[in-house]
Amino acid sequence: DGGITQSPKYLFRKEGQNVTLSCEQNLNHDAMYWYRQDPGQGLRLIYYSQIVNDFQKGDIAEGYSVSREKKESFPLTVTSAQKNPTAFYLCASRAGGTDYGYTFGSGTRLTVV
């Protein structure tokens, strides 16, 4: 079955360490997105990529970095510069063109101690 996979589901890191969250999709979607969700809040856009080797900052990109070397993969690195990294991170993909429906992964809950 086609889908979008995020791993791991839970992640614990010490303060000051960089951590990379994985996002892989086999839907052949062109566009991929990273969102952050804090308790009781909506989703906020971190980064997005419309095509391979290209990406744009979202609303809260500071302290995060991404790469898009392959169509299937869009990893997110949470750097030590991110002041409050503890959150629920969601990856999504979209086919592109006139298909505006997003497919979301199941999320990674990152806890920094």
Place this chain on the structure above:
Amino acid sequence: LAKTTQPISMDSYEGQEVNITCSHNNIATNDYITWYQQFPSQGPRFIIQGYKTKVTNEVASLFIPADRKSSTLSLPRVSLSDTAVYYCLVGFQKLVFGTGTRLLVSP
């Protein structure tokens, strides 16, 4: 990007029809209107999408007036499992999520 406004929360009972209205006064010509459902600790799930008039699928209907400045998600005969947060989004390539509407369905 068009901003959306929807009620923070709604309560209903099993078997009732629930209508959640979203306003989007600054919607652009290219924008579609999309609704998502989210359960705790899960990614949002696509419910329905439309551009104008009425769209219906197996789980919901979406009503969009001619001026497209608002839309209404209609959930027929809700059950306890419909308790979730519902997001209304307007956009093209980049979707902006608000805080959504928390729907609580009681027995």
